[in-house]
Amino acid sequence: MSSSSNWEDILKKIKELLPDTEGFECYPFRIGAYNAAVSSYFKLDYDDRTMAVLVLSTPKMFEGGFKKWLQSKQLPGESVEDVSEKVLDPLQNYMTETFNDVVREFPGESVEVIHDFDLTPTRRPKVLMCTCGHIAGAAFYVRPQIVSTVPDEIESKFPQKPEKPIIGVSLHPKFGGHFAFRAVFIFRGVKLPDTFVEQPPNNPLIGKTEMEELLILFNLHWRDGRFRDCGDPIEKYSNLQLEYFSKPPAQRWEVIKHWFQEI
Numbered sequence: 001m002s003s004s005s006n007w008e009d010i011l012k013k014i015k016e017l018l019p020d021t022e023g024f025e026c027y028p029f030r031i032g033a034y035n036a037a038v039s040s041y042f043k044l045d046y047d048d049r050t051m052a053v054l055v056l057s058t059p060k061m062f063e064g065g066f067k068k069w070l071q072s073k074q075l076p077g078e079s080v081e082d083v084s085e086k087v088l089d090p091l092q093n094y095m096t097e098t099f100n101d102v103v104r105e106f107p108g109e110s111v112e113v114i115h116d117f118d119l120t121p122t123r124r125p126k127v128l129m130c131t132c133g134h135i136a137g138a139a140f141y142v143r144p145q146i147v148s149t150v151p152d153e154i155e156s157k158f159p160q161k162p163e164k165p166i167i168g169v170s171l172h173p174k175f176g177g178h179f180a181f182r183a184v185f186i187f188r189g190v191k192l193p194d195t196f197v198e199q200p201p202n203n204p205l206i207g208k209t210e211m212e213e214l215l216i217l218f219n220l221h222w223r224d225g226r227f228r229d230c231g232d233p234i235e236k237y238s239n240l241q242l243e244y245f246s247k248p249p250a251q252r253w254e255v256i257k258h259w260f261q262e263i
């Protein structure tokens with residue numbers, strides 16, 4: 001572990017290992033900037049200047065890195081059923097394996113990887129991805145509190161009462177809601193310089209009404225995916241990808257079975 005590591009070299013290398021062409025984007029941020037936004041339960045126990053990198057996946061990931069990785073799991077003579085018995089949770093396994101490989105490329109650093117699905121022993125999310133995305137300048141987090149500072153007022157704007165508490169949603173300037181947060185890499189020994197400040201995120205929505213509509217689509221109608229088209233995305237998930245995500249896990253293999261060689 002070396003605190004003299006150049007954070008710019010690390011960022012360049014992680015961007016090369018997780019390139020845009022495979023469907024990834026990487027954004028550096030200070031742990032202190034994240035900790036300043038969240039309540040005590042969610043604060044990460046690192047110095048303020050510790051370097052973190054947020055990784056998200058873009059529409060290209062599915063038919064890019066993910067497809068290649070999954071195809072590589074089919075050994076000669078194996079059927080798609082054989083692959084499905086080995087790879088129990090394809091996307092989660094792909095992300096975990098890919099990010100573990102990235103960590104191995106930094107043998108001199110002590111790196112913690114926190115996935116979007118990682119929970120603390122008390123079952124809270126280890127890291128709040130939408131807050132990270134906003135802080136790192138990757139995607140604008142439309143929080144219910146931006147639309148209304150008065151608790152419960154937002155609910156009165158909803159045509160029906162949601163089953164769960166109303167939650168916010170992030171929009172990416174290029175992909176709208178057609179992306180997912182995947183992980184945060186924390187480089188324990190690397191400090192960002194005093195001159196480093198994160199880019200502020202761009203809000204692709206104009207005005208409160210558009211933000212209210214987005215919150216309604218995300219909280220009440222997320223299954224139809226319309227929330228993803230808010231903010232005029234210039235690149236979207238393919239139909240194949242949308243179909244894959246719309247199915248329960250057991251039925252997803254059927255959607256992509258043409259990716260595999262028949263035996």
Ligand code: B12
Pocket residue numbers: 037038039040042115116117125126127128129130131134135141143164165166167168169170171177179180181182218219220222
């Ligand atoms: C728990 C969870 C769920 C639960 C509960 C959702 C709910 N309605 O309560 C379940 C399992 C139901 C769920 C479902 C879905 N989820 Co979900 N979920 C999460 C998860 C793991 C944690 C969210 C959470 O609990 N937050 C805790 C609360 C307290 O956080 P908060 O409200 O943001 O509060 C913090 C901020 O306000 C911050 N803060 C305070 N002041 C300020 C000021 C500023 C400026 C900022 C930036 C922050 C800030 O501090 C607060 C904490 O102290 C995240 C992944 C993650 N690790 O973050 C995904 C996540 C939110 N889910 C996501 C998605 C897409 C979905 C689904 C659509 C799934 C799907 N099939 O595709 C559905 C539908 C959601 C819905 N309409 O309910 C995405 C959202 C992506 C996006 N574009 O925003 C996330 C980020 C996952 C990801 N990998 O990308 N989800």
